[in-house]
Amino acid sequence: MHDRFARSEWFRNDRFGLFMHWGAYAVPARGEWVRSYEHIGTDDYQQYVDAFRPDSFDADAWADAAARAGMKYAVLTAKHHDGFCLFDSELTDYSTMHNGFGVDVVAEFLRAFRARGIRVGLYYSLVDWHHPDFPVAGDPYHPDRDKPTAEGIDGHEPDFDRYLDYLHGQVRELCTNYGDLDLLWFDFSYGDLKGEAWRATELVRMVRELQPNVLIDNRLEGSGGEKGSIITAHPSEYAGDFASPEQVIPVRGLADETGEPIPWEACITLNNHWGYHAFDHDWKPAKLVVRTLVECVSKGGNLLLNVGPDARGRFPEKAVEILREVGDWLADNGESVYGAGAAELPKPEWGRYTERDGTIYAHVLEERVGPVALDEIDQESIASVRLVRDGAALGMAKAWMAEGNPGLALVPIGPDEAFSYPLPDPVDTVLAITRRSAPEG
Known part of the structure; x- marks a missing residue:
């Protein structure tokens, strides 16, 4: 494998990770895209932000469930598209530190998972539906896209450069204030908002300076099925360390244009939603999870399996049961997965x-x-x-x-x-x- 992938050796060895989408959207309990799908404006969404005070949040319980499942790394949403932050940021008070909960969730997550020897990563949304300088007009996903005031939130004229300063500033905080990170998971790029639209080269150079060993996904260039220049012989500086297909397993694994395999990770939901959805009971059984993990490994890839904790901070009982069964199989057969490949x-x-x-x-x-x-x-x-x-x-x-x-x-x-x-x-x-x-x- 090419030298540019040398830092991902641990990633290609560990093979199985936990994704966690959690935030204020767990309160309406209709998935993490509820604001966009239902065109919920910032003022109407505030009731859910105010109510997000999870009395049963226990990062140690999360970490125990991941360890029991045989997961070797974990990624938490530090900020999703709704803009609500699970970390202590000096750049906004739109966070769990200021909504009445008063907890730095990211810090607790990192502490608990590191204590169990599980590598840690943070997801950060490039998109922000709360920030007044994120563009509304012409955006196909913004909750306010169909409102008469779509030029901006409450008539504010967006200044995208100012938003990018905010984005870069928050990434700097995450890379500076929380110790060594193993992964940074950016999401998502679409339309004209990809690559240098995010000042991607500048962003990645900052990250590499602050966190030289961190792995970065490929979504500064594209999302889901888009692989970007990571598969070319001359990738961009922000191409990423691994590709990240979503809700699908590549037919033959992933390789660059010369046929050389590249690191990749399929991110898959345990039911059908990333964020907690109270009425989504279509859980993937442990048998399917195990076979999906094996399929990924047999094609040279990883599985990042998502669980969305509920508004009180708990993993759904069915998710815990499935993870336990997967862990039982891995306890007996893990040598065929960890450190293995095609x-x-x-x-x-x-x-x-x-x-x-x-x-x-x-x-x-x-x-x-x-x-x-x-x-x-x-x-x-x-x-x-x-x-x-x-x-x-x-x-x-x-x-x-x-x-x-x-x-x-x-x-x-x-x-x-x-x-x-x-x-x-x-x-x-x-x-x-x-x-x-x-x-x-």
Whole structure:
């Protein structure tokens, strides 16, 4: 992998992270875009800001849930598009420090997650629907876009340069006041508001000076499915350290224009919303989460899984239950995920392959008739096969079972090679395949 991605080594090792979208929008409980979708003006939104005083906020409980789930890094929304800040900023009083709650949520988040050895990142919205100098006219998402006073909030004429000074100033605060950060997650760019419209080169140079080891996503150039110049041979200075596809898994992973893999992370919601939504009960089961994580790793990527805490500061009970189940699977099979990546083998019909330090991991997702055929792996090249979750050694079926395809490796998952058995783990049965060393010559 190119030297420009050297700082992301830990990121490509850890593979599984927690995203948390939280803010005043948890009070109306209809998702983080409620202001835009329902055209809620600043004055009408104030009732939710005033009510955002979460009596059950406990960053340690969040961190415990993440650690229990096997997550290795976490990213919290320091400020989302509504402009309401979860940190102590000298540039605004529109924050949890001044709305009656009186807590620096970012500081508490960082303390709790660092204490558990979980790497930490902060999300910062480039967009701000509260700031009077963020442009309204012509913006397709601003809550006030259809009002007669759309030239500005309450008739104020926006000064975008003044807004950019504010944006850069708040990023400076986050990079200065909270110790070493592992990630900065900018969001989002669209239309004419991308790249140098944000004074992106200046912004990134400041960040690199203050936080030389921090990873930056690619959304100063684009959002969601847009990869920007990170995939080119000559990326911009603000191209980012990893790509960030949203709510979708790339078909074949991501690579630059030469075919060289690049770091990437799929950000996926646990239900269908980023911010808390009281009526969204379409939770992704643990089985799907595990298989999505494995799919990402098998394609050289990460999974950043989102949970939106409620207005009282709690993870929804169903989310905690799912995270616990995912953590149980990772406790048994984590060696096939952490530090692993794509194997140089075609995708098998029964599941996926990952690889770590020369060990191939077969993720068997579909029940088979008879032994599992290890596609594209010659039996003579295999030194041993074991079931990862308990370390049990597995044998190889006799050659007669591979009639018509000599050399095909066949692994029975029960005591009799001629019988068919249920998978030991219906979520994902993982086999570790150690290959023989090539003879020296």
